[in-house]
Amino acid sequence: MSEKAQSRRAQLVENKRTVIIQAALKLFSMYGLHGTSLEQVATAADVSKTNLLYYFGSKEDLYVSVLEHLLEVWLHPLRGFSAEQDPIEAIGEYIRVKLELSRDHPAESKLFCMEIMQGAPLISAQLEQPLRELVAMKVQVIGEWIEAGKLERIDPYHLIFNLWSTTQHYADFSTQVQAVTGKTLADPEFFTQTLENIKGLIFNGIKPRP
Amino acid sequence: MSEKAQSRRAQLVENKRTVIIQAALKLFSMYGLHGTSLEQVATAADVSKTNLLYYFGSKEDLYVSVLEHLLEVWLHPLRGFSAEQDPIEAIGEYIRVKLELSRDHPAESKLFCMEIMQGAPLISAQLEQPLRELVAMKVQVIGEWIEAGKLERIDPYHLIFNLWSTTQHYADFSTQVQAVTGKTLADPEFFTQTLENIKGLIFNGIKPRP
């Protein structure tokens, strides 16, 4: 068996796993883990249920794989900003990236939200450690900005929670946002307007400046 | 049969329904609708499964009752603020009430979040209409404040989403907040600190004022 054939087959297996994970992600984020049957996932991924169980040994196995995929997408933008940057620019950029994630990966956002709400029983190990470290690094950077007088004295932790909650809201509560405004982030005009408003709020607040 | 006996029995029935609803709320908010069995709810409410099904004809019936109870608790503080009030005071008060809700009713917050994320299939009728009206009223008030020069020019809708998301975050993502900070809103000091930070952010932003 040639190397090429080997790798081609491995590629196909990976593709199939990916297709299944994508289908599962979408369904899990809509109906939850227990609200989704393997049959549904199999149908959506265009494979048989038995075949699905050939690629993923169990439902929980599949679920964990979906969560692992999700974490990669989700924690990625957290890598950004360093103390050398201008804070307003860096934070503005972070808000933009997070809002783009809410627009382009709402299923990831929702499933992450669900998992955290339920106490993250299945990924607490993978999540807690890297998350704590990433946040600690950011808190450090924000602290330096404040010391340098480049930001108002704000608790860095609460600032981070604020950035997360305000941006993710447009993915997780998109149903509510749409019910109230009639718009979604898919609408470019609404996206820009949302971005500017979030940035305006976080940078300047709502108190009128004399 | 006397009026008294009638009302006493009705009272008992109501109490039992309430106990079941509370137990169901807690479990549904932790494991989701499909992740919770009637057996679990019955055990938590200290009744038999058959008895539970005597009070609520079906699982969906129970779930809808839980959601209706939840909406009452959840939409209540939205009634507040009118244009005559000072906006900073009114909004500050609203933030406090919402954060108290996140502290005292996290199960309601989480289940509401879950339901919205899944498209609110079972309460869209009860929710959409009153929500849209309430928000429209508030948008009106905020608009008047802005016209009077009492607030910066901010889109009222995005301001409302901001108030919701930042406060509810501490209930829905309490697991994450605790993983990162080691604290919960149950800690009075952390509660006060959180409240002041949210208010500070929304009122003043993070840009240093010269």
Added chain:
DNA sequence: GTCTATAATATGATAGAC
């Protein structure tokens, strides 16, 4: 790797006695 059974079980719901 993929398929056809089929096992094993959990769980929502009902019937009928008391």
Added chain:
DNA sequence: GTCTATCATATTATAGAC
């Protein structure tokens, strides 16, 4: 109103042929 017994079904998972 509450109980025991039971039905009906959905769904995860496995065995074994091809």
